[in-house]
Amino acid sequence: MSQIPLLTIARSYGKPLAGMILGALSIASSHATTYNIDPAHTNVRFAIDHFNTSTNTGGFYNLTGQLTYDPKAKTGSISLVIPLNSLNTGNKAFDIMLKSADFFDIEKFPLAHFESTKWHFAPNKDNSEVTKVEGLLTLHGKTNPVTLTATKFNCYLSPILKKSVCGGDFTTTIDRTKWGISKYTLLGMTEKVDLTIQIEAAKQ
Structure with a gap:
């Protein structure tokens, strides 16, 4: 009717x-559709300048959480749980150092969390393109706001899962000292860390 x-x-x-x-x-x-985060296609990768010489890189994997998305209403939400023990830089000795109390201190703070607070869409009312996602990042026992810029976001029917999948790539730059991770800043190592977040989630 x-x-x-x-x-x-x-x-x-x-x-x-x-x-x-x-x-x-x-x-x-x-009504927004709910999607479960796919750990195989969701990760957080970081890059930080190494005393103005090279760039150190690494990532966190096996993320879990949920995403909701309604392109018609232009609404969305994302909740991510980041297991810090999954850190991988390609160098085991470097991984151990970053997991120590000098940096992430994973024994005390094993998880990081991201919760979105607002999604931004293209200003054209007929365009449902996601442009930015604002949220709160909890890391190392501290919570601060961050804004993720969407480089792409889309949904498709997965031929493997036989269900709708939504996801995209996001970038941001954070000041690590705001989360109490300040090792070597007094010696000239930058506090700025570039993050690239890949997210994919399958419809419940």
Whole structure:
């Protein structure tokens, strides 16, 4: 049944019923689909300048969480759990150093979390392109706001999973000292860390 006949019927029975149906239509139109994070295609990679010589890189893997997305209503949310023990730089000795109390201190803080607070979309009302995601990053026992810039975001029907998958790539630069990780900054090592986040999530 279309929306116009529903409203016509509702008006004939008075305002209370009309209000109920209008509310139901609003909820249905803004219902976001929920997706489960795919750990195989979701990761956080970092790059940090090494005393103005080279660039140290590494990543965190096996992330979990959920994503919700409604392109018509231009709404979304993302919740990520980042296991810091999954850190991999390609060098075991370097991994051990970064996991120590001098840096991530994973024995005390084994997990990091990201929770989005606001999604931004293209200003054109007919364009549902995701442009930015604001959120809160909890790391090393501290929580600070970060803004992720979307370099791409899309949904497709996975031929392997046989279900809808949404995901994209995001970038941001953070000041590690805001999370209490300040080792070697007094010796000239930058506090700025570039992050690249790959996210994919499959429909529940």
